Amino acid sequence: DTEVTQTPKHLVMGMTNKKSLKCEQHMGHRAMYWxxxxxxxxxxxxxxxxxxxxxxxxxxxSRFSPECPNSSLLNLHLHALQPEDSxxxxxxxxxxxxxxxxxxxGQGTRLTVV
Amino acid sequence: xxxxxxxxQSMFIQEGxxxxxxxxxxxxxxTWLWYKQDPGEGPVLLIALYKAGELTSNGRLTAxxxxxxxxxxxxxxxxxxxxxxIYFCAGQRxxxxxxxxxxxxxxxxxxxxx
Numbered sequence: 001d002t003e004v005t006q007t008p009k010h011l012v013m014g015m016t017n018k019k020s021l022k023c024e025q026h027m028g029h030r031a032m033y034w035x036x037x038x039x040x041x042x043x044x045x046x047x048x049x050x051x052x053x054x055x056x057x058x059x060x061x062s063r064f065s066p067e068c069p070n071s072s073l074l075n076l077h078l079h080a081l082q083p084e085d086s087x088x089x090x091x092x093x094x095x096x097x098x099x100x101x102x103x104x105x106g107q108g109t110r111l112t113v114v
Numbered sequence: 115x116x117x118x119x120x121x122x123q124s125m126f127i128q129e130g131x132x133x134x135x136x137x138x139x140x141x142x143x144x145t146w147l148w149y150k151q152d153p154g155e156g157p158v159l160l161i162a163l164y165k166a167g168e169l170t171s172n173g174r175l176t177a178x179x180x181x182x183x184x185x186x187x188x189x190x191x192x193x194x195x196x197x198x199x200i201y202f203c204a205g206q207r208x209x210x211x212x213x214x215x216x217x218x219x220x221x222x223x224x225x226x227x228x
Binding site: 090102103 | 117145147149154155156157158159162200202206214215216218219220221223
C-alpha cells in the first residue's frame with residue numbers, strides 16, 4: 001500500500017473562516033510533508049515533520065498552522081487566508097534515513113479562498 | 115528557492131513516438147525521482163534512482179542517474195494518449211534523522227496527438 005489520503009478533495013472558504021486539511025498514511029513512514037502547488041508549477045515545500053516533530057518550516061505565514069497528532073496523521077489548520085493562498089495543497093510521506101526516502105504524495109486538496 | 119533545470123518545458127508528439135526529457139543541477143543529489151502529475155491530482159512516483167550511473171526501467175519508462183550526480187533523464191518509449199500530463203524531476207538530499215527535502219524541476223508538459 002503506497003497510499004496517502006487527503007481530505008477534503010475540494011474546499012472553498014472565506015477569508016474569515018477557519019478550516020483544516022487532513023492527511024493520513026499507513027505505510028509506517030515517519031516523515032510527513034505539506035506542499036503548496038500553483039497551476040502548472042512545481043510543488044513548493046511548506047513544512048516537514050519527522051518523528052511527529054516539526055523539523056522544517058519554509059518561512060510559511062502563521063495563518064498556516066501544521067499539526068502532527070500521531071505518526072499516521074498530519075493536519076494543516078487554516079485561518080484568515082488570502083485569495084492568493086488558493087492552490088492545490090499536497091501532503092506527502094516518506095521513510096526517514098539515508099536510503100529509500102522517496103516521497104509519496106496524496107491526491108491533494110484544491111483550496112479556493114473567496 | 116533552488117530549482118532544477120528541466121527541459122523541454124513542453125512537447126507535442128505523435129502517438130508511438132519516443133520521448134526524452136532531462137534535468138540538470140549545479141549541485142549534487144543523493145537521489146533523483148521522476149513524478150507524473152495529471153490535472154487536479156497529486157504527483158505519482160514513476161521511478162526512483164539512488165546510485166550514480168544507475169539505469170532503471172518501469173515498463174515503457176527508463177531513467178538514469180547521471181554519473182556526476184548532477185543530472186538525470188527520463189525516456190518514454192512508444193508514447194500513448196494516457197502519457198499526457200506534467201512530468202517533474204526531483205532531486206533529494208537526505209537530512210540527518212529527517213525525511214529528504216525535494217528540489218523540483220519546472221516540469222515538462224507532455225501532449226500527445228492521437
